[in-house]
Amino acid sequence: MWEWALEKKITAKLPHDVWVACNTVKQSWRNANAQIVAFWSACETAVRSAIEIPNKSFPIRPGLYARRYGNWLLLHLPSGRFLVYPAPRASEGGDVTYMGNNQRTRKFERLKTWGGKIVENITQAVACDLLFEAGLRLEKAGYEIVLSVHDEYICEIPDDKTRNHRHMEELMSSLPSWAEGLPLVAAGFETYRYRKE
Template structure:
């Protein structure tokens, strides 16, 4: 009889975000068994207690949204909308100073005048959401200079290539090369073609290139794991994003599950300093 072992990589993108940024302190905390969200809260949000998810689930959620979204350059409005989608807007219902409110209004009036003119008409609760989202984004960027400096570096290199109408190419840690074609300056930023010969152009900028780097490395890491599973004799019948479905003998399912998790948690040599983790279940059918 056959059954499935379903296993996925745990928080691969936050781990690789730290790897690309060279945040070894963050990786050290994860290596101690801490979740990336608690590690972030301890590093940048003042958390000094015990297990964050148990002791302060709202701060844990706020840290999670910060980690998953702000490393890729998300702005304050998108951040507020994401929190709203979680149905947990209370995590942004916080007190703030008049100085912070003025700082937000000045920013919105300068860079997002539509939002700036709308702000005074909002209900008090919504104004608190907007200002606190702005505070969270500003705080994340201030306290993660390794990430923001990479945004700026990539952005500068991209703009230089666009000035000459050139392709922009750079190599990532796995050895793969990312390439953006026929870059050029437009009124609202730099655009490129992401496929050779394509007429479709997309806006590109430093934080977006950083996101592409992290997600490309996640794909390369996962591809390495798929190869290792195959080399170990496992039959992968399906893979979705960072998850594998492996067909195994039911009698050996527990042993296979353990071996699969070991393979899933072993990083490629080019990112050997990144502590990987995985979760796995045994099931007769595919489950999410």
């Protein structure tokens, strides 16, 4: 693998023995998590197929599919929302790319993606959908959200025991129908000043 990694310029300038140790850990994790690795592959295959054959949906899992519509690659999420990738391209046996903002250069340019990155995007988007829906349930139950930080909501509540963090945990752990069976648990606390728990 070392020679291949050198040729592809993916050694991150690590010395041989350090790279081999890191690669061994990576390969061990992948061997122990074969279903996750297979999901990466399924997502990339669906995306490649959608790019090559516009206006046809390529299912990945129930509620999750890839479809190219015009100059847009759409990933339909279980919530019904879409992730959108502009100007997608897939070279035969090569890279999958789309147009976007390069986080390092801040320029709008062609970006490379792959199965694992696509799954990361899907995972973050589903987490966002779950959080937004939990926020709607909180507000409907009378919790005024004053701030959100990553995956948490901060609410100001009256000091009269009509609302509490345990009730918030229940509301935030409730699953929408599209996420049935997902193991989800929320944890909260009450304090007079905001702090990271």
